[in-house]
Amino acid sequence: NAGVTQTPKFRVLKTGQSMTLLCAQDMNHEYMYWYRQDPGMGLRLIHYSVGEGTTAKGEVPDGYNVSRLKKQNFLLGLESAAPSQTSVYFCASRRTGGGNTGELFFGEGSRLTVL
Amino acid sequence: GQSLEQPSEVTAVEGAIVQINCTYQTSGFYGLSWYQQHDGGAPTFLSYNALDGLEETGRFSSFLSRSDSYGYLLLQELQMKDSASYFCAVRRNTDKLIFGTGTRLQVFP
Numbered sequence: 001n002a003g004v005t006q007t008p009k010f011r012v013l014k015t016g017q018s019m020t021l022l023c024a025q026d027m028n029h030e031y032m033y034w035y036r037q038d039p040g041m042g043l044r045l046i047h048y049s050v051g052e053g054t055t056a057k058g059e060v061p062d063g064y065n066v067s068r069l070k071k072q073n074f075l076l077g078l079e080s081a082a083p084s085q086t087s088v089y090f091c092a093s094r095r096t097g098g099g100n101t102g103e104l105f106f107g108e109g110s111r112l113t114v115l
Numbered sequence: 116g117q118s119l120e121q122p123s124e125v126t127a128v129e130g131a132i133v134q135i136n137c138t139y140q141t142s143g144f145y146g147l148s149w150y151q152q153h154d155g156g157a158p159t160f161l162s163y164n165a166l167d168g169l170e171e172t173g174r175f176s177s178f179l180s181r182s183d184s185y186g187y188l189l190l191q192e193l194q195m196k197d198s199a200s201y202f203c204a205v206r207r208n209t210d211k212l213i214f215g216t217g218t219r220l221q222v223f224p
Contacts, residue, residue: 031210042202101148102148102163
């Protein structure tokens, strides 16, 4: 009964390093999202996916790339990390279909610090 | 563009009722959701309104007026555990879910 799992939960990077955050969901959800959360800024949408093999830009996509090669996984990549990308990253998923509320199921978050 | 506005902070005492307002400006509006987030935790879903009116779920109710681009979350019989941040979020027809900046609720004994 895992739901949405994010790895790693904590990471410290140096400026210019690259890394990938992994999000995995076991609920067979079609849609998956990556958000970042900064103090006083709420949750801002980075990228999202409406199904395997698809990705789309959100509100703040610059500096990030994503891939959805398998339905259950959504990867967020930082090619060259910058201090401005220090944040808490949340992955979320939701099902599709009639009558659904659009409820997002969130992972526990990944805290990234870029020095 | 799109924007959501909600108060940054609200305080109340245990047992009281509090209302958190949310006004939005967006195209392709589908519905308004509310999420709760405790410090250090992940957001969790509270309610969703697609049509005008009031939705009630236990101590929490949510209201939407599409013509006014306005909604609110009503919390009754406040408990200490309700101290958290509350986010309204607009669901758009592009499948995006855009969040407001959040309202921090502090409940005092």
